[in-house]
Amino acid sequence: MNPSDRLIEHLRDTITLNEEEAVIVKNSFKEKRLEKKEVLLFTGEVSSHMQFIADGCLRAYYMDDEAKEHIVQFGIEGWWVNDLYSYLTQTPAKQFVQALEKSTVLQIHRDTLNKLYDKVPAIERFFRLKFEKAYVAFQERTINAMAKPAEERYLEFRMKYRDIEQRVPQYMIASYLGITPEFLSSLRRNLR
Numbered sequence: 001m002n003p004s005d006r007l008i009e010h011l012r013d014t015i016t017l018n019e020e021e022a023v024i025v026k027n028s029f030k031e032k033r034l035e036k037k038e039v040l041l042f043t044g045e046v047s048s049h050m051q052f053i054a055d056g057c058l059r060a061y062y063m064d065d066e067a068k069e070h071i072v073q074f075g076i077e078g079w080w081v082n083d084l085y086s087y088l089t090q091t092p093a094k095q096f097v098q099a100l101e102k103s104t105v106l107q108i109h110r111d112t113l114n115k116l117y118d119k120v121p122a123i124e125r126f127f128r129l130k131f132e133k134a135y136v137a138f139q140e141r142t143i144n145a146m147a148k149p150a151e152e153r154y155l156e157f158r159m160k161y162r163d164i165e166q167r168v169p170q171y172m173i174a175s176y177l178g179i180t181p182e183f184l185s186s187l188r189r190n191l192r
Helices: 003-012 019-028 084-088 110-117 120-149 150-160 170-177 181-191
Strands: 031-032 037-039 048-054 055-062 069-076 094-099 104-109
Touching: 003 048, 003 104, 019 110, 048 110, 055 104, 069 094, 069 170, 104 110, 110 120, 120 150, 150 170, 150 181, 170 181
Parallel strands: none
Antiparallel strands: 031 104, 037 094, 048 104, 055 069, 055 094
């Protein structure tokens, strides 16, 4: 399936688009191919695009004052990835977005998206629902990080994100869970 068709199929899982609207949407997005380890968004840049992952795997992460990476999000085919705070506030990004494997992303510039809302009103509904889901997921993750032990968080990760676990290194999963790679190895050994 080509990237544009994958996007339309993804959108149609949530909203109704006729063929004319689908063409308008396809023409509003630009394809960007990324090599493994290529950075899509650098910290300090303002995020001005929404990014749909048509193929591949990416991560969003930030670096603390001691240059330690903290993974905020993974994304695979059919997901969206961004520094959403930067995008919504138009302030410099605090996160990097990087390809973990060869990837294809479909991007839409903020200004183009705002015009698309008028041309295809269902797109505005789609993004409202996406932003609501993103907020709920963020809050759930924050509460889980504070309230649940590491073993429970890891088991939930494995259950929810089996596809991701198979595609990313264990040290990145540890970073996402807020634990050390050594502790994750110990957890995995104990679960066997």
